[in-house]
Amino acid sequence: MNCRAYRAAEQGLMACHVCGLLVQARPGHHLHCPRCSSALHFRKPNSLTRTWALLLTAMLMYIPAMGLPVMQTSAFGSIQGDTIMSGVIYFLKGGDWPLALVIFVASVMVPILKMLALIYLLISVQRQSRLRHRQRTVLYRITEIMGRWSMVDVFVIAIMAALVQMGNLAQITPGLGAVAFASVVILTMFSALSFDPRLIWDHQEQLEHHE
Amino acid sequence: MIMDSIVLQSNSIMQNSTNQELIACHECDALQRVGRLPPGCVAHCICCGGRLYSNPKGGLDTPLALSISTLILFLVANVYPLMTLNVAGQSKDTTLTGAAWAFYQAHMPELAAVVWLTSVVTPALIICSNLYILACLRFRLRLPGVRTLLVWVTRLQPWGMMDVFMLGILVSLVKLSGMAEVKLGAGLYAFIALIFFFTASAARFEPHLLWQRLGARK
Known part of the structure; x- marks a missing residue:
């Protein structure tokens, strides 16, 4: 789907990333927004490089996040480590499938889908794809909104560890996997924030000009 | 609450009218003029459907x-x-x-x-x-x-x-x-x-x- 609207960058206008004010660009000048003082750019600076760097780090951290235990439960002298997947399986076996689903979707599916979506967006922008501009923009919008919900597992671990402090009877301590998992969520959030969705549309406008 | 989407598209960027504001969509950079929104309405981008801004009821x-x-x-x-x-x-x-x-x-x-x-x-x-x-x-x-x-x-x-x-x-x-x-x-x-x-x-x-x-x- 193509759209015939003029684009701000074509007209030499920069939209402030923070307050949205349109400002006429002056070549050779680093401008600041007259309304909110933020630095002005046509596009987010080094958007693709930053997004890739943060995304690759997040993908690396996903391995320890899934492999290492996120919490250790010690009860009556025995110590048991739980990874994210073993928590899901525990609830599935106990017949508590709605809860298993919530944890599986928020902690396993959302981070993976988010990373795949960003990879697709990055590659399609780099290959200057002319397909499905609107759908890709919607995909970016969903990616940006969904990301924060993965933090739910970190909060669950925090609450459990704060409450279950019964000495020898029962004790829950967070594991190293929780650190790796939180870093995956934060890195993918920063990665999505540094991606500029306007890059998806940039190629289309050049084409229309050449035609 | 019923939210209507009101977007006014202009044919030319040069066209000007007193109560219309020129906005660039933050998601696709499409320029568009948006009229004054009635309370309770949201403006969406003509190009990508992204949310431009809303005018919530109740003022400040x-x-x-x-x-x-x-x-x-x-x-x-x-x-x-x-x-x-x-x-x-x-x-x-x-x-x-x-x-x-x-x-x-x-x-x-x-x-x-x-x-x-x-x-x-x-x-x-x-x-x-x-x-x-x-x-x-x-x-x-x-x-x-x-x-x-x-x-x-x-x-x-x-x-x-x-x-x-x-x-x-x-x-x-x-x-x-x-x-x-x-x-x-x-x-x-x-x-x-x-x-x-x-x-x-x-x-x-x-x-x-x-x-x-x-x-x-x-």
């Missing part, structure tokens, strides 16, 4: 009132314990900050900081800044820092995770109820109400209109 008064309630509920939710766990005569309770403190005690200060920043500090900054900005604009007070705070509120928005924390509380309640007796505390009831009020006040806080009111720096 409604978000201001909601922000004050949000702040009171925030204080209650942070002072009183969320829940208490009873196991064989022993009991342990926790507040919001207490949950973050658990990571600190487990020698993971970086995680403690992440949990504390996303569930307590960032929401507190957002609530207080919204209140300050709205009060300054509503009562025409010339106090310093309104613009700076509005910039920071916009940047901090994705990092306030009280709603995610609420889901975390629900999940841990189900987890814990299987192994011990859990009592809900006053903090939790305040926190549930807080989520509703915070969401309602955030929906009526429209930075685009606030920036319009502030205008260019003199």
Whole structure:
């Protein structure tokens, strides 16, 4: 789907990333927004490089996040480590499938889908794809909104560890996997924030000009 | 509430009319003129369908009132314990900050900081800044820092995770109820109400209109 609207960058206008004010660009000048003082750019600076760097780090951290235990439960002298997947399986076996689903979707599916979506967006922008501009923009919008919900597992671990402090009877301590998992969520959030969705549309406008 | 989408597309960028504002979509950079929005309406981009801005009903008064309630509920939710766990005569309770403190005690200060920043500090900054900005604009007070705070509120928005924390509380309640007796505390009831009020006040806080009111720096 193509759209015939003029684009701000074509007209030499920069939209402030923070307050949205349109400002006429002056070549050779680093401008600041007259309304909110933020630095002005046509596009987010080094958007693709930053997004890739943060995304690759997040993908690396996903391995320890899934492999290492996120919490250790010690009860009556025995110590048991739980990874994210073993928590899901525990609830599935106990017949508590709605809860298993919530944890599986928020902690396993959302981070993976988010990373795949960003990879697709990055590659399609780099290959200057002319397909499905609107759908890709919607995909970016969903990616940006969904990301924060993965933090739910970190909060669950925090609450459990704060409450279950019964000495020898029962004790829950967070594991190293929780650190790796939180870093995956934060890195993918920063990665999505540094991606500029306007890059998806940039190629289309050049084409229309050449035609 | 019925939200109509009103977008006026212009054929030429040169065309001008007094009550129409030129906006570039922050998602696809399409230039468009948007007329004055009636209260309760949202403007969407003609090109990508992204949300441009809305004109919430109630002007500045409604978000201001909601922000004050949000702040009171925030204080209650942070002072009183969320829940208490009873196991064989022993009991342990926790507040919001207490949950973050658990990571600190487990020698993971970086995680403690992440949990504390996303569930307590960032929401507190957002609530207080919204209140300050709205009060300054509503009562025409010339106090310093309104613009700076509005910039920071916009940047901090994705990092306030009280709603995610609420889901975390629900999940841990189900987890814990299987192994011990859990009592809900006053903090939790305040926190549930807080989520509703915070969401309602955030929906009526429209930075685009606030920036319009502030205008260019003199």
